[in-house]
Amino acid sequence: MRKLIFFVFLAGLYGADPQPCATPETCWTLLEEGNGNWWDTKRHGLTHPNQTPERRTAVAQHQSPFAVVLTCSDSRVPPEVVFDRGVGDLFVIRVAGNLLDDFVIGSIQYAVTKYTKLIVVLGHQRCGAIEAAVAGERPPNPLGLLVKALKPAVKASRKWPGDRVENAVDANIHLVANRLEVRFKADGVLVKRKRYSLDSGQVTDPQPWKP
Numbered sequence: 146m147r148k149l150i151f152f153v154f155l156a157g158l159y160g161a162d163p164q165p166c167a168t169p170e171t172c173w174t175l176l177e178e179g180n181g182n183w184w185d186t187k188r189h190g191l192t193h194p195n196q197t198p199e200r201r202t203a204v205a206q207h208q209s210p211f212a213v214v215l216t217c218s219d220s221r222v223p224p225e226v227v228f229d230r231g232v233g234d235l236f237v238i239r240v241a242g243n244l245l246d247d248f249v250i251g252s253i254q255y256a257v258t259k260y261t262k263l264i265v266v267l268g269h270q271r272c273g274a275i276e277a278a279v280a281g282e283r284p285p286n287p288l289g290l291l292v293k294a295l296k297p298a299v300k301a302s303r304k305w306p307g308d309r310v311e312n313a314v315d316a317n318i319h320l321v322a323n324r325l326e327v328r329f330k331a332d333g334v335l336v337k338r339k340r341y342s343l344d345s346g347q348v349t350d351p352q353p354w355k356p
């Protein structure tokens with residue numbers, strides 16, 4: 146009987162898919178802390194949570210990621226590394242220029258319906274896709290379509306003072322986040338606008354949108 150109760154308890158535990166945070170804001174705090182471990186290693190140090198074979202087994206039947214991260218395909222911005230997290234923690238969508246299309250939105254829709262209300266839009270310093278858009282490059286399709294889709298960010302930020310590429314990176318973060326906020330308003334999501342520094346490893350806020 147005791148054994149049975151134990152198994153029922155375990156099933157309940159796994160069925161509930163417990164997360165390490167209760168609200169979108171506290172989930173963001175976890176990511177912020179993890180990023181501190183990554184960039185400020187002298188003060189904090191990496192903890193590599195949930196990167197064991199035991200964790201792999203624990204989430205093999207059920208996942209319960211506590212954040213959606215939409216970021217670039219750039220090899221230097223792997224979310225689990227820059228947020229110091231592990232297996233089963235993040236629902237990650239990566240596409241050059243962290244852009245939206247129906248498949249990306251569909252993936253996010255799945256995650257916010259099932260798992261979490263936190264979406265992080267993570268652009269990054271010296272994004273190659275945005276550099277191409279700023280330079281006016283016209284590569285053959287379908288890459289050309291991708292570069293073209295970044296043009297609104299380039300256009301919107303063309304009069305902002307400072308570096309054109311970094312300004313367009315920030316504008317793109319805002320434009321993508323705005324669309325997600327509108328699209329998932331009814332689901333009560335929290336969309337965080339963030340940018341990643343290739344130089345320091347730090348995740349910060351983009352500059353504010355300038356009209």
Ligand SMILES: [Zn+2]
Nearest residue numbers: 217219272273
């Ligand atoms: Zn990029």
